[in-house]
Amino acid sequence: MASHKPPRPRKQHPRKNAIAIGNRTISLEDYLAPPRSKSVEVSKSIHRGTEEHEKQSTESSDTAGTIAPHSFTSARKLRSGQSQGSSRHLRDNLQASLKTQKTLPIWNYQDHIREALHGSENEVLVLIGETGSGKSTQVPQILYKEPWCKRHKVRVRENSDEVTVGGNIAITQPRRVAATTLAQRVSEEVGTPLSNHSYEGLVGYSVRFDHKIPKGAKIRFLTEGTLLQELLRDPFLRQYSAVIVDEVHERSIDVDLLLGFLKQILTAGASVRGGVPLKVVIMSATADVEAVKSFFEGSLADASVRESLHVLHIQGRQFPVQVSHEAQAIADVQDSLVKRIFKIHAEEPLPGDVLAFLSGQEEIEAAKKSIEEHATTLPSNLPKIKVLPLYGQLSLEGQREAFLPVSESFSRKVVLATNIAETSVTVPGVRYVVDCGKAKVKQFRPRIGMESLLAKPISKSSAVQRTGRAGREGPGKCFRLYTEASFENLQKADLPEILRNDVLGAVLTMKARGIHDVLSFPLMDPPEREAIEKALVQLHFLGAVDDDGTITLAGKVMARLPVPATLSAVLLAARRSSFDCVLEAIDIISCITCGEDIFLTITSEEGREETEISRQELQRREGDLLTYLTTIRVYSAENSDRTQWCKRKKINIRNMKQAMNIRRQLRGICIKEKLLDEAPGPDPQPFTPLSPEKAELILRCFLRGFAYKTALLAPDGSFMTVYGKHPVAIHPGSVLYGQKKEAIMFLDHVFTNKSYAKKVSAIQASWIAEALEVK
């Protein structure tokens, strides 16, 4: 045991923070107690963990590529055309889109799809359709006219009031942009406007911060998260006749939960919906059909299983790609990559750009340098080489360059990318792909409450996906910098998110939707029992479930708040008179949940110094949380040019605007949930610096959600986590970087090169014990 003595609140309150799971009682400390081995083991166990991969059930594949950026002009024409009565414009548009629809591969499968779902019982259709098959836009249009897709007035129980069941089709997407653009496109194809509730229309969408559901909209595009929220109010999805779950192969946590809830509705039988059946369509690019099939088998009435579960494959379109592997495993991947690129450049004709997949920014910048140096020695009869990096941290302008054709004639573009180019974006002009076979993957370690971000071999499905990037515009070639045997040994697909992430939010979602026994909730890939138990213990500490695991009133409120459970707990604590800092908590939470950091990372030496000075007025010595608070308050007090202000402070404008969006939404929800009494005055409010007393209250309030993410200063100047005794260093991006404080609280804990604490605040050790006491 190390010399530091963590607060031991359990001695004072032996039964506090203990929860009954099955026939055992587990306390927070049981989970957070220091491990028997020494803390140096942490990094080792992480490395081991990332390689311990179990069975996989799906293959991931192209996703964002299926949704092309879409022109909205024709929709506007349609709308104006409609308001003037029918016009030639509208007719031409409809005829044009019908013509396009007919060329889609799915067109030939219409009857099969209708037939698979034509019965009077619950039915499931699994539809495997590759990129470009048209499944996302056409399937809802094929189904909404079916006789079973009607509204029914029924009594769910005898003597109960009549309710309306069915009539609508929900189609879920993992991303907002997909839901909105698909809705836009389908509304054009059917010729009704996409508008708010005051107009009639067939198609609508509903995503966070944006809802367009016309009157009578039968086809509704939703994000998975939105449908999960609807499940809180409507557990049997009674407004829908069919739910289409698209892009299932991405295996987000939300989609896994959604599939579980759908299975439960199907298992319950049509009676819970007053006899109105629910049709479920599972759509995926390249999912493992067997896994999806066996998951849903058994949820349907036994006798009719065979008839009510159907599988359809729809072919996509792709040019052939010739794949080659290394004969032997190579020692220096960076070196081979550069050599391979020059070999392609010397041997393959133009046009044909090269796309190389590397694992991270560092490797990309190193390879770029080496290629550029070598390129100067090329003979003049060879085309010129233009090297372009492509990774997420790159500025938008920097990224854009990688998508443009090379401006000089007689030259070849070489794009060096992370896995951003695997699914998220498509680089045009690529005919040659070089794949190093690695990618950085984030994985959560429930035992120590830490994430890791480490390079590891990609999955087979990723490798295939990377290869496919060479065949978008014509036949191509793919060079894998590993042997065919190593390819065969890759695991089939990436771990689904639910096995890589913290399941705290997922467990709260289940509890709030009436699942008492979360360990037996149907999931395609159930997380380890320990991960779920850990989440239950933590929910108990947060006050979301009581001693026997039943959801509390507070827990129900937490589930309705659109932020992670820990932060919901902070918001609930902030309402208490002893803290009284709901508005401040909302401001901070808005800044940390708006996506990437609102502060841009500065790489150059000069830029860093300059930024240091311009950000000085925002920085608080108490740490990052209060720096965020000051920043959003100064921003919203800014009366003149907010854009200029962000530029001066090197703040990401897009994220800052999103933070303001979230802030507005959270304020609204907090009023509705009675966490706030009244709406605060409109912006801009004059900025008044926070008093040290208020600052202390806010940090003590955040400890109510993050008491277990704390560390104490060791004699040698390093930090040791209070629970678990793991060494942790303050991340260089923190305002507290390099400083020594008695104790720290951190919101994120990530292992990259070493164990880093992010979003750090300076606290007093005594506050930790206080936060763990009776609430």
Next chain:
DNA sequence: GAGCACTGC
């Protein structure tokens, strides 16, 4: 002295 990529309520 640091940064795979996303996404959602």
